[in-house]
């Protein structure tokens with residue numbers, strides 16, 4: 204019987220039970236027992252669900268209360284000194300302090316840094332290590348979760364983050380080499396493997412996703428050393444799990460590591476199967492990642508079956524496992540909860556539970572079960588109906604995209620001519636002040652939206668409310684003396700969802716939650732079909748806001764790459780093709796804003812950098828189409844219309860050329876926390892267009908004083924010509940309250956004036 208397994212399952216729960224339990228615990232409404240009970244319940248539910256859906260082997264220890272990388276750090280005692288007293292006194296409180304900081308009884312600890320897990324929208328906590336780091340086992344989470352499964356009659360496979368990926372994903376606070384800690388880390392891993400073996404574990408899964416990255420010789424040597432050492436101890440069988448891409452040049456290394464099984468991603472890299480089969484040593488198990496763990500579409504089971512048959516033909520039935528490409532963490536739990544989706548669309552989708560159903564069909568087909576033909580035919584029908592659907596494929600959109608000449612989009616005149624035309628039209632002072640778009644989304648604003656959605660507040664009353672908020676916001680900006688105003692984005696729930704809801708080709712789930720970090724979840728829109736814009740999306744509010752003031756009102760749009768990046772995208776055409784459609788839809792909006800008299804339009808692209816492929820060799824191609832899409836959306840406007848863009852949480856050194864190629868008239872970036880260091884990339888490149896380096900951090904309620912903002916602007920002025928500089932906060936103000944927003948912006952305007960007077 205073919206083995207069907209998963210590399211991990213979503214932890215948050217189909218109804219976000221873990222989120223609720225965590226937040227109630229953090230608020231002090233429930234105790235640790237209640238939290239652990241919910242967690243245990245979820246684990247049992249998920250094991251049962253996976254087994255019922257067709258898994259023959261389930262993972263364990265994939266569950267975590269917050270983050271699996273944090274679990275590894277905590278479990279190997281890689282706990283920075285500042286948390287240690289708390290972690291010793293109260294392990295759970297210590298654990299959550301690492302995750303989210305701790306402020307109580309005079310103790311003030313900031314959390315570990317958080318960063319993106321490879322190219323997903325999941326964020327992990329970055330372990331903090333140092334040259335003197337010691338490791339030892341702390342707590343017994345992997346063992347306890349294995350025993351918990353065992354008590355339920357399951358021979359579960361504990362999942363551990365592999366030692367080399369653990370070190371590569373960590374950082375050292377003293378600049379020392381993190382891989383130098385491997386010698387000290389391995390004994391702790393060996394001890395844990397031995398414990399699991401003693402407890403009866405047959406297999407352990409060691410996740411080594413870093414094997415799909417560009418690795419230097421030191422990292423490769425670390426891999427060899429780590430697995431040579433671990434293989435010498437008494438241990439369960441080891442499944443080395445790789446995912447998120449092709450092993451490519453690391454394949455010979457991965458295949459040679461002494462493990463008992465290898466998992467490969469055949470969704471992102473189906474072409475690697477041949478090479479893997481060629482290099483896989485005798486007797487090793489090959490786990491095939493056949494259904495997409497990153498996206499919500501049903502698979503082409505015929506294609507998957509072909510790969511599975513090929514592997515089985517070469518290795519024999521016992522050595523081939525079927526699995527999703529990666530952990531199912533990146534998917535919502537169960538499509539059965541989506542009652543409101545159109546029937547055809549629903550029939551094309553597959554969430555975590557349904558993915559297992561698909562693997563079951565494949566396994567049954569391999570094992571020659573009689574009803575598998577009918578289920579394969581059903582899968583085929585779904586694919587065919589999607590392929591033929593007139594809602595998915597729309598000729599007018601295709602024709603329009605086909606009319607684009609790649610690389611030919613752009614503004615009419617080069618920047619210097621546009622700059623002159625814009626200066627005449629806008630007549631802005633030196634160091635013009637502006638904000639990034641959103642103003643406080645207070646409880647009142649959210650509540651009004653929720654009541655409107657549930658029908659308790661009429662559209663007319665909701666619009667009256669929004670108009671009043673917008674007017675208040677415009678007045679405030681005028682009072683403070685900001686030069687370029689915004690309307691405040693009160694009508695928007697989320698910067699992608701707001702646009703997706705108004706574009707054709709997008710659908711929204713009711714329960715399609717995916718963990719972003721800790722208890723935070725996102726519900727990405729589903730881009731299922733050709734994208735177009737049936738009607739203006741932002742013109743009304745922008746025009747209304749403009750009617751309230753003589754000062755320029757900046758229109759506010761989310762850019763094509765960001766919309767793409769924060770959605771579940773189509774898998775039946777390249778990402779670039781979907782992005783071009785979005786870009787054209789946004790261009791329609793840009794032109795309508797311009798026609799309505801809006802002279803400044805900002806197209807936000809905070810996700811441009813996070814879309815970068817995992818391998819350097821693929822960067823150029825991605826940046827090529829991503830920049831092109833931004834240019835498409837901004838092209839065709841008059842020279843005296845000023846296009847802004849905004850990017851936060853970015854590092855610019857290695858993408859500065861692409862950022863310059865976007866050719867926005869003004870870019871605002873987050874720089875206050877780096878004390879303007881991020882500007883160096885622009886300075887070195889002699890970036891020619893306008894730049895607004897953020898002068899204060901919007902993540903904290905703290906009100907910056909004039910002096911520190913002047914100092915930051917002086918630093919900016921030292922590397923960027925003053926004539927290019929704008930003055931703005933780091934990012935939007937939606938998470939802030941009104942009092943600190945007003946105070947901070949007042950100080951910001953005073954700072955800008957100080958620089959003007961100085962000139």
Ligand code: GLN
Pocket residue numbers: 639640641698759807809849850851934935936937
């Ligand atoms: N215009 C958006 C805002 O101000 C930009 C948000 C972002 O960059 N993430 O909220």
Ligand code: ZN
Pocket residue numbers: 639809849850851852933934935
């Ligand atoms: Zn931002």
